[in-house]
Amino acid sequence: MVNLSDREISAAIVESCRAGDRDAFRVLYDLYKDRVYSISLYFFHGDRSEASEATQQVFLKLMTSIGQFRGEAEFSTWLYRLVVNACMDAARRRRAEPIAADRPRLEAFGRGSSQEDDYARAQMAESVRSAVWALPTKFRIAVLLRYFEDLSYEQMAEALHCSVGTVASRLSRGHRMLAERLKDLVGTKG
């Protein structure tokens, strides 16, 4: 999901942000916003309001403390640590009322993507989203971080507050759970 040029650009931008350049903040935001929002949205079962709030909190925290950062790698790890914290804090707050992936929300979310004009592809995308939302929290956040940001296992371990071995285990299990849920749908791997 992330190409090298994005990472190279962000190192220079982070430097400008540390110097207090407001325009650089906007560029940084534009660079990462869709990925942060996508992770949050898929984490929060398609709840746009919750995903927007989490994304906003992540960037506000980032902007108020970016002076602490020295390099791009550290920045990237920290950014996704903020994302994990925002998602997990919200998940804790909402634990009393577990979220069901309700049908109307699923369908509305499906209609929102211009890439899903084709009915069959839309059905497939909806099934994948449902399968991701059905993953237990710790597996869901791990596969989303890996897929949307392509962090190394070491970076993920730091973002997720766990060991590299635990990251490897959660990704393996998370992917297997997804495959198990969708094996009939994508049996041909096509």
Next chain:
Amino acid sequence: MTMFTRHVSRQLGALLDGELAEQEARRVETHVAQCASCRGEREQVQLGMEILRRLPPVEAPDAIWVGIEAALEEHRSRRVWAIRWWRLAFAASLILALAGGTYWSVRRGAGQWIETDSVSSITLKVGQIGSVEIAPNTRLRVVTARPGEHRLALARGEIRAKISAPPRLFFVDTASGTAVDLGCEYTLNTDEDGLGLLRVTKGWVSFQWKGLESLVPAGAMCRTQPHIGPGIPCFEDAPESLKKALETNSLDTILAEARVRDTLTLWHLLSRVAVEDRARVYDRIASLTPVPTGVTREQALKLDPETLRRWKDELAWTW
């Protein structure tokens, strides 16, 4: 087929992601070549990865940036007085927001004391990483203020810290130990003897004293005592009977009343109860939530640090 090596389920994702060291990758590949079960699992992991590629990224709504700008404006418009500590230069600026009272005893420089009277409260900006609200009747000292370490000493009273930074940059010393910020918001109060209470509202705080550590997540609290250090943390919404039992050290009640979420309390108890009670604590945690792979009863009862850490990592998802 007879297999002489362990299954490699946990490493399959890392193998496919190219995250294994060369020698480990060879070992896993050799095993997979000989083991039908692991081959099947590798195909499943690969399929799971392919499935995720069908997940479209979603464009963030414009309203988010509007909200960020509004929040920044609001932040900027707050009425604050800024005092830059001449010795601390760029590292730590302290901003005093006087809230309906008088502020006394501010002297410049690290090592000096800050003291509020009975009606004053103060907001202290901690470098670029956050702020600390100092309640009335509080006395504290700025011990260190540099980019790699911000340290306060709380002699008495109450502070509310809001820190947004990598872990272990902000510390508060009290007579009963040190609160170590792990990226969080929390309230800490203490009397001059060190009897106090830590309540965390966001993120995590580690409270440490002479090698003893209590990890306190959002929604939980922890009492602190002089010469004993941090107590056993519990969630604010824990049953009242459990909270009272913690104060009276009534293990039977704690075990009986604990919910899944209260494995926070039980995990800390495991290493602090008498040896003969340890198995009861282990069994109660195991009855509330499945023991994860890699955690064995034998190692847990021996308090093997890696086992306890791994178990905590798993339990923390329910905290």
